Amino acid sequence: MALTREQIAMRVAQELEDGFYVNLGIGIPTLVANYIPDGVKVMLQSENGLLGMGQFPTEETIDPDLINAGKQTVTAVTGAAFFSSAESFAMIRGGHVDLTVLGAFEVDQEGNIASWMIPGKLVKGMGGAMDLVAGAENIIVTMTHANKHGVSKILKQCTLPLTGAKCIKRVITELALMEIKDGAFHLLERAPGVSVEEIKEKTEADLVIPDHVPEMQLN
Amino acid sequence: MALTREQIAMRVAQELEDGFYVNLGIGIPTLVANYIPDGVKVMLQSENGLLGMGQFPTEETIDPDLINAGKQTVTAVTGAAFFSSAESFAMIRGGHVDLTVLGAFEVDQEGNIASWMIPGKLVKGMGGAMDLVAGAENIIVTMTHANKHGVSKILKQCTLPLTGAKCIKRVITELALMEIKDGAFHLLERAPGVSVEEIKEKTEADLVIPDHVPEMQLN
Amino acid sequence: MSGFDKVVHSYEEALEGFTDNMTVMVGGFGLCGIPEGLIEQVYKMGSKGLTAISNNAGVDGFGLGKWLEKRQISTMIGSYVGENELFEKLLLSGEMEVILTPQGTLAEKIRAGGAGIPAFFTATGFGTQVAEGKETRNIDGRDYVLEPSLTADFALIKAWKADTMGNLIFNKTAMNFNPMMATAGKITVAEVEEIVEPGELDPNFIHTPGIYVQRVIKGENFEKRIEQRTVRS
């Protein structure tokens, strides 16, 4: 069975380590905050200028001056700090954020990522995504393996304008967890009940498949 | 009569305008603060991280955490702000300080200034001086016209390592107020009772002398 | 302190000298921390041919979205179009020039402009459209793009509190681009929620020292519209 959005987030959350400063992008990455393992504490960075993002506010505590990078009203946890966008991206660009999780339209086996525009159709702007992929040592991309027509988004070479070049090492889709190295995707885990064959079929990129591909453990 | 240090400071103080943010270097420039004209308010910037430097403290209010760029204990005026050295030099380099007053060993008719080392003899380090001369639009150099042997320090070309190139426009010595333009010093004012001849004699640089050179008004 | 009293009492006075074809920075991230009254005043004035530097261009009908309506902006420098349909339309049609700039690079270009740094290298955008036509360089094994700084004729910013000397503090994430823009405007105008006397703001915790601020105006009616009202379930 392909993973749900929540299950993708659950799998990503297993990558969190106690004491990590983490930036979660919009969409599935945001859901990761709901599945932080017991005993693990992380501080969430929001690139508009907040370290220590908390949960959504109540109707009573909503504050228009306190939003996240997705422009959602949020709260700040105990020990949080507010700062300017320049300071925020100094943190990101300077490699101080331990882990970044973000979505993508396409990734390829060179580690390139495309996530910010579809020429002639959609221009969202890159926002902070280019800075995040350039600044983080440790990036996880969450995305769907193929589009609704079954066309793979795990590619030999990205077709859309890039967000970053040679920066992605780890991708989690509804079907698989893959690592990019030496110019190929390496299949590390498959979604429970999903066959290696299906993953292979939906992957346009070169895919290195070890003898044994364990199923993800989602607890 | 050649000006005293205090009189040089008095003359410099006449250049202050209401609302100016001013950086005063160590030595004679520091004395300028004592002669700010009536009706003129200025805010003094100290490059270690203070905007709004006040007078020296009393024995009771002395605070080791509150010093100026000369490492002297000072106070802060109402409306002051403290900040980091990076922010302080962002102000300076970014041209936000209206006037800088600093000392020098030598200046020359190209607007070069030497103030931070005498090879083989004296190395004080440049501290913030190179930033100040590069950042300010408006710089006044206060210095003695010649050394104790009568050797001019107002030169065709500086002999000592430079602090800044082509950045000085105005020099006030114990003898004269001069402007540097078009590759020469222009004599604008002379100290009361000092002859144009004496200034000429003690100036190695090309000196443009107008028909009438007024005496400084020190009130 | 006469020379340091930066307070103006009308939006007209706040924007004196603001003309067509100027470059203007506008603080805010989305609709959070935007100088609402100053934006409205420029809208009223109908200034044209503006180069606007702002992370976003508001939403349809609010914030810089209003300048878009009147086609006041000829060049927009920002990082995010998002769900602003008119912005996207003007961009795709080419009616407005748009220079999309990564958010962190935008913030740093503005800081650099205010700090007298004319250009700096950054890894952000290397290998992407953003680097096209720009100098690149490999430094210690990594590839970087050279980015020039940004300054503006006017910076229109929003702060929480000001003293009359222009010292500013911001509130929470309404800070965003405002402090850097304050440093990069030839004339910086701060629209604030409250003006206090000098000395009331702790000098140890000033976000923007008054040296960067030329005019301060107390905002009349901050709407503080929320883009994504999200509450706990």
Added chain:
Amino acid sequence: MSGFDKVVHSYEEALEGFTDNMTVMVGGFGLCGIPEGLIEQVYKMGSKGLTAISNNAGVDGFGLGKWLEKRQISTMIGSYVGENELFEKLLLSGEMEVILTPQGTLAEKIRAGGAGIPAFFTATGFGTQVAEGKETRNIDGRDYVLEPSLTADFALIKAWKADTMGNLIFNKTAMNFNPMMATAGKITVAEVEEIVEPGELDPNFIHTPGIYVQRVIKGENFEKRIEQRTVRS
């Protein structure tokens, strides 16, 4: 918050992993805002071959002056020698390599190091010894020098208060180089006067967010020596 408790309880622990030949930044301007206990500990350890980055090198017998005494520094990067006789002697004799760097350039190089900017242009030092051997460039009619950034294996800084998560605030001009150095050390150790619980420092007025700080130690005895005791007459 286990993973975010940065407090260490001895200077040994604060400097764990500090070895000979490392690059170390030390906060402070003159003797104001220096991490006295951390400096003393490195002195006790006798580490050699250090590259020290600090605006000054203390005074004879105090602050970094003590490292000079033991010849612990092989390369000193700073802006000011001043009245430190031993510093001047080691410089003139060539016994210690000294890279004199303008104060603002030094501050910016450190900030850049922490912010992932590998190099930037500045007008400071153009046409002087400081620019020798460096790339220069005319941009829009002005001449600039390209300056590479600085980072360090350890940054030893002094703050006023920390919470246990490493959020820091500084006091008055004891801030100086400390915030930038906090960002530029692989391991940043903050020696502070007081440690408080998370939440006690106002999140709106944190000078250095905890993400930059790996270890926090409460200083035992700050001497806070004054270099130029000046009082009103």
